Structures are given as structure tokens and as C-alpha cells.
Amino acid sequence: MVVVDKLANALRLTAVDEKAAKAGLYKGMALTDARAQFERLDIAFASPRKDAVLLEKLADWCDRYTPIVALDEPHGLILDLTGCIHLFGDENSLVQDIHKRLFHSGMIVRSALASNPAAARAFARHSPGGNIAMNDETHRLYTLPLLSLDIEETHLASLKRAGLRSVGDIDVLPRAALTARFGASLVDRLDALFGRQDKPITPRRIVPVCLVERRMAEPLVAMESVEQILLSLSDELFHRLQQRVEGAREVEACFFRADGDVRRISIQTGRPVTETRTLFRLLKERLSTLSDPLDAGYGFDIIRLAAVLVERTQAIQRSLDNRTQETEEINTLVDRLSIRLGSSRVLRAVPVDTHIPERAVLMEPAIKAKSDTSFEWPLGSHPDNPPERPIRLFQPAERIEVTFEVPDAAPARFVWRRVQHIIVLAEGPERIAPEWWREHAGALTRDYYRLEDNKGRRFWAFREGLYERGDPAPRWFLHGIFA
Known part of the structure; x- marks a missing residue:
């Protein structure tokens, strides 16, 4: 059986089974060449997306051994077993349990246990694997092929032309010469293999406290x-x-x-x-x-x-009646409610440090809001006095038609939703300038007024733009209604 995928405008083998490998087929071989040698081939097309889903499921399954599991795509997993081995007796028992369970699920894996992630990965991919003893790890690393360094093809070819064949051949060379010729990445990978450089893995899930x-x-x-x-x-x-x-x-x-x-x-x-x-x-x-x-x-x-x-x-402070x-x-x-309905449906109003009214409150999930959130009454008002701003605002503010005696004065009357309101009392203005560090160039200054009509209804309206500055066609909007 062979797995094929389209690479460089040609169908090539991306994986072969044991029988195909023994027959001489190899990864990267053109499908036409493989068919020329063998008429009967069981061909499957590669599906990287399904492979990634399977790898994620295997990573979830590996959480039974350790909470620190990282993906080594496209075909590998890295497990940090520090502090978890005693649950299974010893290292060999743990590895045997992994292989046994996966074998019963129809999967054959190759694994390696080493002192650091880079070494374990190299042993698993480029050697028979197994439990590498600490006193034998350096010697085993020296025998690994250059391919285990995962360096660029051009650098790999240059090293082979120089007569270098194994990791040990490179490790004994001067670091300065290697860095000057092949860059710092090659030296970094060498140091990671031998544990000279601490490169922790990135677990796919948050490690529990x-x-x-x-x-x-x-x-x-x-x-x-x-x-x-x-x-x-x-x-x-x-x-x-x-x-x-x-x-x-x-x-x-x-x-x-x-x-x-x-x-x-x-x-x-x-x-x-x-x-x-x-x-x-x-x-x-x-x-x-x-x-x-x-x-x-x-x-x-x-x-x-x-x-x-x-x-x-x-x-927690208790009351006198316990x-x-x-x-x-x-x-x-x-x-x-958050558990039953979902945290995105149970919200809490959180004040925001801004003087723009429509941005003064942000709705966040109630379970994420801080319990010590405090609210400052705007503009020096006091909760015992009548509010200077309505609690609920229109979003967005609604356009109104205004009649006034003087252009920069409060309106004498306005029409909102086809109903005319005659103003008998006006307070203001409260001038609010745009936030220049986040507003676009066309944002205008607002003058807010608290208005009361002849029927006792109170409104909060503003004029966008100032006549005194020559702003083009200032407009009026109704932003909220007082209770």
C-alpha cells in the first residue's frame, strides 16, 4: 500500500507500508515509476486535514499519561513525563503500556525516551528508539545521521560534501566556524540535542495548577x-x-x-x-x-x-443572622445561569475609563468580570441627586430636526419620530471632544444638553459640530431619555 499526494505538479509517494518499502518503493518516488515496477498497488490519497484530526485525538488520549502533551506535526507527539512515571511503576512499563494500547487500536508507533525533547524527537525519528540511558545518550547522539538536525537541504548537502556524516562529526567542530558558515540555527539545534540549551515544549493545553x-x-x-x-x-x-x-x-x-x-x-x-x-x-x-x-x-x-x-x-463576611x-x-x-445558558449570554456592565458616552460601559461575561470593579459617578454628580446622564442610551443616536433662536444655543423645539416637542427648560452645554488618538480625522466636537418639554419629558440631545469653528452643517441627535 502506498499513499500519494500532488507535489511539484506530480503525484508522488508520501508514505509506503512495510511490504512496499522492502520492494524498493520509497517516500518521494513518482507514482508513475512505482507503477512501472509494480502493476498492483493499493493506492490511497493523502489527507493532511484528517491526519491532523487523528493526531489531535491521539494527543487527547495521551493526556492519560501526562498533562503536558505537545504536537510535533505532522506525525509526532512529545510528552513530558516528569513526575508522572511513578504512576506506572517505571519508564519501561509506561512505554510498554502506550505501545500495547495503541497496538490494540490498530496502530504501530515508534517512541524514544531521552533527557530533553529535541533528543527524544531525534531518536524516535532517526533511530530504532527505545529508552535511552543517561550515560549512553551522548554516544547515541553522536551516531545519529545529519538528517536528525532538521536543517536546510542546502546546508545538509554542503556538510555531506565536506565528508561529514553524523552529528558527532559536527559537534566536535568549532562553534564560531559553524555559525559563520551555516548560521546560528545549526548551532542552536546542536545545543538543543545535547541539552546545552533549554528549549521547553509548548503544551497544547494549559497545564492545570x-x-x-x-x-x-x-x-x-x-x-x-x-x-x-x-x-x-x-x-x-x-x-x-x-x-x-x-x-x-x-x-x-x-x-x-x-x-x-x-x-x-x-x-x-x-x-x-x-x-x-x-x-x-x-x-x-x-x-x-x-x-x-x-x-x-x-x-x-x-x-x-x-x-x-x-x-x-x-x-467571606457573614451578616449577624449567619x-x-x-x-x-x-x-x-x-x-x-452561565453554565446553563453559556457565559456569552450572561453579561455584566463594566465601566470603561472614557468620556465618550457610548463607550463608557462594556458588556463582558459576568463570570469574567472583576468583583472589585467600581463605578465613578460622572462629572461630580452624586447618586442622591437627579442623574446628569440617562442610564440607557440610543445606539446609535437618533437624528432630530431642531429649531433654535441662536445657532449656538439650546434648541427651542425639535421633532423626533414625527412628534414635535416644545422645550421649556434646557441645561448645558456639556462639551465633549473626540478622542484624537483613536478617532478618524472627520470626528467633531459635541455639545450635550439636558432638555425638558412642556409635558415634563426629559431628553439628552447633542449638537455634532460647532458654528463658532465653522464646522460644515452641524447636526442634532437624541442620545437618550431620562426615566
Whole structure:
């Protein structure tokens, strides 16, 4: 069997199976040449997108071994097993478990265990792999071919013409000469291979701050038992967080099925959660609102609870009758509504430091808004006095036709939505200039007025443009209505 793809306007082999490799077919060979040698070929067309999806699923599956998993596209994965090996006995047992499980799923992989990601990648791709002993790692790296450096083809050809064939042949050369001839990238890759340069991997998921899990001797099928395990894991998670004087703002529950499927359920809260009862109630609420209900299938062999985002906790002030404050009840309601309806549908108004009225408030998800957000009353007004600005504004402001005695004065009457309003009282103007650092060149200064008509209705209107400056055709708009 061969896999083909269109490369350089020709169909070429991108992968071959074991039989095809033994018969002399190789990666990069033209399909016409392969057919000339063998009439019967099982041909499959390459699908990089499906390969990427499969690699993502394998990465999710590998989370059962470590939370630090990185993609090494197009065909590889890098796992940081630091601190995780004791869960499986030793390094050999862990690697054997990975190979065994993937073999039962119809996949054959090659792996290598080394002291750093670059060395492990090179051993897995350009050698038989295996568990590389620390005292033998340098010697094994010296025997790797130049291809393991992943350098440009032109540099690779130049090194081979100079009689260099292995990594060891290059490592003994002076660094200055290598940098001058081939650039700093070659030296950087050499240093990364031998661990002289610290290049940590980039995990595809945020590494949890605190993590607890249960590994089942037999796959767990009953959902009632799953809830009991979640309750037990919540107790253990919060016990660890209490020792750190922290509460969880985001918790992720992971369910690893025996058939390799992984389900993740995320819980976000507007305040640090420190109690099992609160988290368990939110988890049950989230499970009940899933469009694709959680299905145990062949059973869960691992259930994990991880605190992804944490925050320092503070003592909650209780009232004299031992009831929580009203803000605590509101926060609980916000959390439940956000889980049931989605965080993008439960919003909270957050003040913005700007003097432009329509930008003074920003709507953000309520669970993400800071609890210490304060609001300053505009222009020195006081909450006990009548408001100087309406609470709700028109977006955008609506155009009105205005009649006035003097061009720069307040309007005497205006027409809005085909209804005429005669003004008996006007206050202003309040002049607001555009934000020159973000406005376009055509933005004009506004003069705002608080108006009251003969029927007692109060409006907030502004004139865009100033006659005294010679602005072309100043216009009037109604921006809001007072209650």
C-alpha cells in the first residue's frame, strides 16, 4: 500500500507500508515509476486535514499519561513525563503500556525516551528508539545521521560534501566556524540535542495548577458511580487548594473512556470556589445541559478533576443572622445561569475609563468580570441627586430636526419620530471632544444638553459640530431619555 499526494505538479509517494518499502518503493518516488515496477498497488490519497484530526485525538488520549502533551506535526507527539512515571511503576512499563494500547487500536508507533525533547524527537525519528540511558545518550547522539538536525537541504548537502556524516562529526567542530558558515540555527539545534540549551515544549493545553484523578481497575459504566467519584475528587481537590489558600475559578473534568474517547467538561465561576457542595452542584448542572450527553460507552478507566485557573481566597463576611450577603447569592445565580445558558449570554456592565458616552460601559461575561470593579459617578454628580446622564442610551443616536433662536444655543423645539416637542427648560452645554488618538480625522466636537418639554419629558440631545469653528452643517441627535 502506498499513499500519494500532488507535489511539484506530480503525484508522488508520501508514505509506503512495510511490504512496499522492502520492494524498493520509497517516500518521494513518482507514482508513475512505482507503477512501472509494480502493476498492483493499493493506492490511497493523502489527507493532511484528517491526519491532523487523528493526531489531535491521539494527543487527547495521551493526556492519560501526562498533562503536558505537545504536537510535533505532522506525525509526532512529545510528552513530558516528569513526575508522572511513578504512576506506572517505571519508564519501561509506561512505554510498554502506550505501545500495547495503541497496538490494540490498530496502530504501530515508534517512541524514544531521552533527557530533553529535541533528543527524544531525534531518536524516535532517526533511530530504532527505545529508552535511552543517561550515560549512553551522548554516544547515541553522536551516531545519529545529519538528517536528525532538521536543517536546510542546502546546508545538509554542503556538510555531506565536506565528508561529514553524523552529528558527532559536527559537534566536535568549532562553534564560531559553524555559525559563520551555516548560521546560528545549526548551532542552536546542536545545543538543543545535547541539552546545552533549554528549549521547553509548548503544551497544547494549559497545564492545570492542581490535579486529582482516579484510575479504575475495571472500566466504570454506571453513571451513579461516576457521580460518587466526582464528589470524592472534589473533596480531594479542595483539600489541596485550601493548603495553598486558593479557590478554583475554572475546573475541568476529564473522562477517559476505555475505547480511547476523551470528554472534557469545563466549569467557570465568577468567584473562587472553595466548597465541594458548590462545585458538585455546578458540575451536575453542566452535565444536565450537555447537547451531547455524557456516555460511558465501554466504561471510563480514568476520571480526572483539574483546577485550571485559581485565585487567592478571602474570608467571606457573614451578616449577624449567619446568612451570606446578598452579593454571594447573586454570584451563585450568575454561575448557574452561565453554565446553563453559556457565559456569552450572561453579561455584566463594566465601566470603561472614557468620556465618550457610548463607550463608557462594556458588556463582558459576568463570570469574567472583576468583583472589585467600581463605578465613578460622572462629572461630580452624586447618586442622591437627579442623574446628569440617562442610564440607557440610543445606539446609535437618533437624528432630530431642531429649531433654535441662536445657532449656538439650546434648541427651542425639535421633532423626533414625527412628534414635535416644545422645550421649556434646557441645561448645558456639556462639551465633549473626540478622542484624537483613536478617532478618524472627520470626528467633531459635541455639545450635550439636558432638555425638558412642556409635558415634563426629559431628553439628552447633542449638537455634532460647532458654528463658532465653522464646522460644515452641524447636526442634532437624541442620545437618550431620562426615566
